[in-house]
């Protein structure tokens with residue numbers, strides 16, 4: 001009830017697209033009954049959790065923040081949603097995002113932008129926020145980052161205890177950093193993608209947003225493992241783990257990749273990054289500079305691979321099978337065209353066009369195949385660094401703290417959202433686990449996150465280090 005009340009009182013954040021009040025209350029009451037009767041409880045029993053609106057849910061709309069899927073109700077639950085419910089969680093509702101998770105601001109969905117709860121904090125207001133006129137608030141509120149901005153804002157505003165996001169190029173870690181919460185992108189294949197509406201199948205992973213690293217470990221333990229419905233998941237069962245309260249980091253080798261000193265990195269974030277490296281040094285860890293020479297190509301490479309997969313994935317939205325259908329019925333072709341013109345925003349349409357261009361017979365080798373090769377080089381850089389004895393990489397999550405909305409939308413969204421992923425994208429190319437942990441407030445009174453990137457399937461080590469740092 002408290003969560004639902006908080007969702008109502010923070011409605012202006014626009015974090016939720018659908019609030020499943022009735023079913024949530026029912027689930028909570030059932031959980032209470034189980035408790036009273038002394039029945040065995042699931043690890044998430046009674047815990048209110050929110051889910052990004054690109055995961056399928058029975059009985060609750062799944063829109064991907066797009067006209068194309070407004071009103072769409074899936075006949076099945078995404079595996080991760082089913083796992084949450086099976087373990088007793090209370091599903092509060094579906095959170096806002098950029099249309100089809102394309103973006104890094106949560107400003108582009110058809111339901112409007114998400115506002116960062118920190119815009120209304122004492123710290124931000126004192127340092128950068130509206131001084132005298134309350135109406136200044138309209139121009140001063142800052143974005144959440146994205147595309148899982150609704151989930152990050154929902155956790156940051158205490159409306160839920162955890163939320164699911166998705167992460168293809170940084171969409172869980174980026175908003176986690178901007179909203180001052182923990183954002184975990186697990187190893188590709190550790191958590192099922194079945195029922196997550198795809199953006200880039202070969203890079204998508206369900207993400208976990210929580211207030212602390214311990215909670216992320218609990219969620220990971222309840223979601224990870226083989227799923228017969230997703231052939232890319234690991235074959236083995238996953239062993240849930242608990243994190244030590246005081247880990248020993250003195251034997252660790254922490255790598256600082258020099259390429260992450262990317263153009264546009266704010267001096268403030270650079271300073272926080274160095275400070276974090278010093279913390280590890282002082283605790284006896286080895287801190288070494290490493291090089292990932294192909295990482296600077298990850299954004300252009302992503303552009304080709306992402307749009308190509310988008311062109312193919314979006315072909316299913318034809319106005320016949322599900323979702324929006326145009327009234328234009330002159331011919332089958334005009335029905336397809338009108339449905340897609342009305343259903344998709346210009347970011348989605350732009351990516352479909354680019355992707356089809358890269359996939360043309362005369363371009364396929366030149367762009368798509370080449371990008372796949374570059375992707376392999378980017379991934380191999382990580383393999384080499386980890387083989388050299390480095391355990392974990394430490395980097396910033398974002399180049400700067402969250403931008404005011406008015407500023408963010410002035411810049412060309414496509415360039416901007418590409419640049420914003422520069423520090424997070426490569427981990428998706430390589431399928432590696434990565435986590436963003438809040439570190440400090442910026443001079444403007446906004447949260448800053450740092451990122452740890454670990455070896456494949458070494459989530460336990462990654463989260464142990466993240467918790468030590470937290």
Ligand code: GLN
Nearest residue numbers: 101102103168169170171
């Ligand atoms: N910002 C990137 C994009 O727009 C990544 C989004 C994501 O991780 N879902 O494609």
